[in-house]
Amino acid sequence: MTSWPVVEFSSLLAEPTRNGVYKSKEFHGRGAKMVNMGELFAYPRLPAVPMKRVELSTSEERRFKLEVGDLLFARRSLVAEGAGKCSIVMEQTEVTAFESSIIRARLNRSMADPLFYFYFFNSTPGVHALDTIRRQVAVAGITGTDLVRLKVPAPTLRFQNKVSSILGSLDDKIELNRRMNGTLEAMAQAIFRDWFVDFGPSRRKLEGAADPITIMGGLVQDPERAQALADLFPGTLGDDGLPAGWEEKQVGDVTVLLKRGLAPSYSDNGILVINQKCIRNKAVNLAAARRHDEAKRPAKDRRLEEYDVVVNSTGVGTLGRVATVRGLKEQATADSHVTICRADTSKLSKLVLSLFMEGQEALIETMGHGSTGQTELSPASLSAMTFTVAPKPVQLAFDNFVVPLRNLVTSNSEHSLTLAETRDLLLPKLMSGEIRLGEAVEVAA
Incomplete structure (x- = not known):
């Protein structure tokens, strides 16, 4: 590290650290x-995302209310490297508190840029500093007392601001991509629900709509295209309540693969093998994947394909998470804690199966069986799930709308990975003084 002054972390605080509230x-x-x-680990730069709620007294609200710029540290964790994990509050739209397993540190803005110290505690020197105070008993943990005694760099506030601006600009772009992807995914789910769950076009016909743009719910504004789409949807419902010619099927009826992955033989080489850590927020994060030696156990039909659906199938807390394999750049498989679902494309669009399964995540999370700690989700349970299957022309029209949305999501995600790699390259170099600010600006541009 350069010749910056080194100070005790406590000297940078606006008030003493505080553990969160238990209710x-x-x-x-x-x-x-x-x-x-969950939020602390999922969102290092914490936006105003949906969270669980608790009733607070006036006193508790005053003491435990978060502000933008607050640093949050994991006070304890079942895994050693989790204790001390640092996040920063980036956005607040309403009163938000923090639970008892979290330590809050509020910095004095006249001498410390919170974002700079967020990046410091996520850099190699910062992580090493946290390592020195991590205690391992039944669970790994840190204390506020030890945290405030850590020695941290104290460059000028001007320098801190510039570093946080450079790194923050990259994270801002990543956050913009995340929000854009959220909007695109919501659009895809909205079309899916309107067509295949609510039978919107058929019901609007039944209600007397004649204008094709109205029948299609305003999805397209071109009259000819809207008419072509509207003609795909029957104007009557059968005795089963489904549009005429549509059928209710079980997932097992329309899939060619519905089974757990393999028991991996881990290797430094070989094909990627995704595990339950890879599946979160309906996406597959290959950064958490390991590699499997196919010479010892061939993946065969368990080799993943684009638009396969993967479902976490073991354990409380992770069981039931659903994601779709997208943007696969190399061969991969899944381990035995993950179920692979692959559509029979002669009967069902892969995209329709993907949107159905993702939309059922909350239900699937409740479908596990077994004792606490041994909960399992069987392929048979997934196979028995039912949903409505439309004729192939309707499915093809759906794909034509949603594939471009999904492709844009994949492109945004790949861009975010590149931005994250750039940030992670610059972070240690900026903290150590190995790279000058001007050079970093050029790299980040």
Whole structure:
């Protein structure tokens, strides 16, 4: 590190650190939003995302209310490297508190840029500093007392601001991509629900709509294209309540593969093998994947394909998470804690299966069986799920709308990975002084 002054972290605080609030179950489900460990690990730069709620007293709200710029540290974790994990509050739209497994550090803005210290505690020197105070008993943990005694660099506020601006600009672009992807995914789900769940075009015909643009719910504004789409949807419902000619099918009836992945033989080489850590927020994060030696156990039909659906199938908390394989750049498979679902494309669009399964994630999370800690989701349970299957021309029209949306999501995600790699390259170099600010600006541009 360069010759910056080194100070005790406590000297940069606006007030003492504070552990979060514990509230028993009778106070849950209403009131203020509560940052839990899930949010802390999922969102290093914490936006105003949906959270669980707890009822707080006036005193608790005053003491535990978060502000933009607050640093949050994981006070304890089942895995050693999780203790001390640092996040920063980036956005607040309503009263939000934090739970008892989290430590809050509020910095004095006249001498410390919170974003700079967020990046410091996520850099190699910062992580090493946290390593020195991490205690391992039944679970790994840190204390606020030890945290404030850490020695940290104290460059000029001007320098801090420039570093946080450079790195923050990259993270801002990543956040913009995340929000754009959220909008695109919501659009895809909205079209899916209108066509295949609510039978919107058929119901609008039944209600007397004649204008094709109205029948299609304003999805397209070109009259000829709207008419071509509207003609695909029957204007009557059968005795089963489905549009005429549509059928209710089980997932097992329209898939060619519905089974767990393999028991991997881990290797430094070989094909990627995704695990339950890879599946979160309906996406597959290959950064958490390992590699499998196919010479010892061939993947065969368990080799993943584009638009396969993967479902976490073991354990409380992770069971039921659903994601679709997209943007696969190399051969991959899944381990035995993950179920692979592959559509029979002679009967069903892969995209229709993907949107159906992703939309059922909350239900699938409840479908596990077994004792606590041994909960399993069987392929048979997934196979028995039912949904409505439209004729192939309707499915093809759906694909024509949604494939471009999904492709843009994949492109945005790949762009975000590149931005994250650039940020992670610059972070240690800026913190150590190995790269000058001007050079960093050029790299980040």
